[in-house]
Amino acid sequence: MQKKMKWVMRSTVNRTVSIGATVALLALVSSLMSGCVQQTLQVSPATLSIHPPVENIHSAYVVMGEGGKASARVLTSAVQCPVIDIDGTSQAMRVRVLPATVAMRGDPASSKEAAFPVLTCEANLPAGAARASVGNIKLQVPRAVIHRIVLIADTGCRMKAADNAFQDCNDVEKWPFAQVAQSAAALKPDLVIHIGDIHYRESPCPPGNQGCAHSPWGYGYDTWAADLFIPARPLLMAAPWLFVRGNHESCARAGQGWFRFLDSNSWSEARSCNNPKLDTEGDFSDPFTVSVAADTQLIVFDSSKAGSKGYSARDEGYKKYVPQLLQVGALVKSGQHNFFLNHHPVLAFAIAKEADQVKSGNEALQSVMNLVYPKRLFPEGVDLVLNGHVHLFESLNFSSNHPSTVVVGNAGSGNEGSLPQPLPAGAQPAPGAVVENFSTRSEYGFATFDRVDGGWELTEWDVMGKAILRCSFQAGKMVCQKI
């Protein structure tokens, strides 16, 4: 059976397009499930670089990993991996993981098996590669020089029965990630960093709820397509991505898809999240670095399994995070400036029930970090910390010896409110962390980090790509001002 599907993304996403994208998604997923193998995606050449369309390929993107190694990834409904052309030399991409329906994760009373009816293919991009393509799909090789980084986090459409939280996935104003991706792509980044919580559709949309009607749910490919591969398409095609794992990608939740599609290391059954008995391996990943300038490197830390209360020495989190934090101490020595990336804020505030109050940073991580790096929580040499998890933008610097912190969790998933500004007197995100400057913004948007005059400058943008805050980063101090 063959089917043709048209999906036209316009230059300005609006509600009509959102519904159109949803319909396209449903057609895509429905045809995948029914064994149809041929799709035709028609996308405006002004927006994307696929033109004309390529058969069978559903997504093509580049994942950055340890030491700046780049892995090209292709998701296809074909039975074989395609050929990749790298600087004029063709080779077959290798199978990363075969299509499969895998063990149910999540709450057995309300979950289901996860179907992945796509073949995941990969190929290493050698350092210095100038061009890579699969058919007529151009892949984004790592840039020799990085001028602009896009920062996003917390992007999927929340559907979670346990919290009675159902975002209007069919309304681009209520779930604006597609527009965020398009606006961010238009800024021509050299690298995109997603700081975790990509997958959100864990429960079925309740009957009669038109806001999320017809949405896929669960941990299979259809939800990954709906939450990431379709809405993020312009941005996936704009630059390589560095993925930082969030709690939504832990093994008990969407970890199976995380390892199939996004983890930068090789896929293995032992770390696939398919067997809960192996979660202690799958839930913790070694930290790694990616250089973004001669004097600046990123340290990527997997905090997906972080708890909420301080650890004791018997806790698995304690046993895993302590040696990994010691590894971070060794990694910082290879960078003049180090930016630490993990999902859960350690030195930033979360929203409290009372509008004039705040909650502190993650106590579980603080407990082990204070053990390894007393008081500062991070080793000397970490100048900046980038987080997600809290669904807003937040920037802090400290008069105490703590690294500046930025939270970019406002890129699409359900808005959860705002933080008081000014902060309550004496509020500290961690004991002894004395806030000197604090900025926050609760509306949806994204951030960029630009290399300017040998330093870095951060900008917070609204959904449509209008600059709202500009933040200088001088001598380790992030200070934001309204534009």
Ligand SMILES: [Fe+2]
């Ligand atoms: Fe989170």
